[in-house]
Amino acid sequence: RKEVEQDPGPFNVPEGATVAFNCTYSNSASQSFFWYRQDCRKEPKLLMSVYSSGNEDGRFTAQLNRASQYISLLIRDSKLSDSATYLCVVNHDMRFGAGTRLTVKP
Amino acid sequence: DAGVIQSPRHEVTEMGQEVTLRCKPISGHNSLFWYRQTMMRGLELLIYFNNNVPIDDSGMPEDRFSAKMPNASFSTLKIQPSEPRDSAVYFCASSNRVHNSPLHFGNGTRLTVT
Numbered sequence: 001r002k003e004v005e006q007d008p009g010p011f012n013v014p015e016g017a018t019v020a021f022n023c024t025y026s027n028s029a030s031q032s033f034f035w036y037r038q039d040c041r042k043e044p045k046l047l048m049s050v051y052s053s054g055n056e057d058g059r060f061t062a063q064l065n066r067a068s069q070y071i072s073l074l075i076r077d078s079k080l081s082d083s084a085t086y087l088c089v090v091n092h093d094m095r096f097g098a099g100t101r102l103t104v105k106p
Numbered sequence: 107d108a109g110v111i112q113s114p115r116h117e118v119t120e121m122g123q124e125v126t127l128r129c130k131p132i133s134g135h136n137s138l139f140w141y142r143q144t145m146m147r148g149l150e151l152l153i154y155f156n157n158n159v160p161i162d163d164s165g166m167p168e169d170r171f172s173a174k175m176p177n178a179s180f181s182t183l184k185i186q187p188s189e190p191r192d193s194a195v196y197f198c199a200s201s202n203r204v205h206n207s208p209l210h211f212g213n214g215t216r217l218t219v220t
Binding site: 031032034036042043044045046049087089091093094095096098099 | 139141148149151154162197199201203206208209210211212213214
């Protein structure tokens with residue numbers, strides 16, 4: 001089993017839709033979790049840290065489920081500019097999931 | 107505030123040549139990571155350093171790859187000899203693991219080996 005696994009993509013959604021991604025991890029000792037966004041031919045950029053209590057930043061909500069060992073990212077009212085690849089990473093060894101490609105269409 | 111700085115941005119070389127990629131982490135960060143990204147394999151962790159010491163190099167593909175961090179402000183990733191299958195984007199990232207801080211990436215080096 002890979003250390004970090006993500007929902008297979010791609011996700012193609014219309015503008016305004018709500019979309020959710022999950023990411024499972026294998027190391028129960030992991031302490032920190034992050035979601036990154038990567039645009040084509042660019043470096044990954046931090047989108048959100050994921051805290052135990054869950055956190056929200058505008059249209060984006062990240063949650064952690066330690067019992068089931070997964071984190072989630074919810075995007076509400078999706079915009080065309082949200083089109084990108086979303087990557088999760090677990091702090092324990094900083095290995096990334098394969099990424100989920102999101103395309104938001106008009 | 108300067109971010110992670112990588113050089114060169116692009117490198118085109120012939121098979122068999124030595125390639126050296128360079129990285130300057132963010133000042134004050136104590137951890138440095140080298141990643142390789144391809145369409146087929148995604149973003150792979152090659153090696154990471156804590157306080158200039160290599161901690162996990164299990165992702166280094168083979169002996170042709172080597173990485174060094176002689177001081178807190180500089181690291182290199184060397185491929186010798188290079189092969190066409192090494193063509194990829196190589197990213198360097200740094201963080202402050204003591205505080206479980208996130209990774210900050212450089213712009214990457216796009217390597218093409220012909």
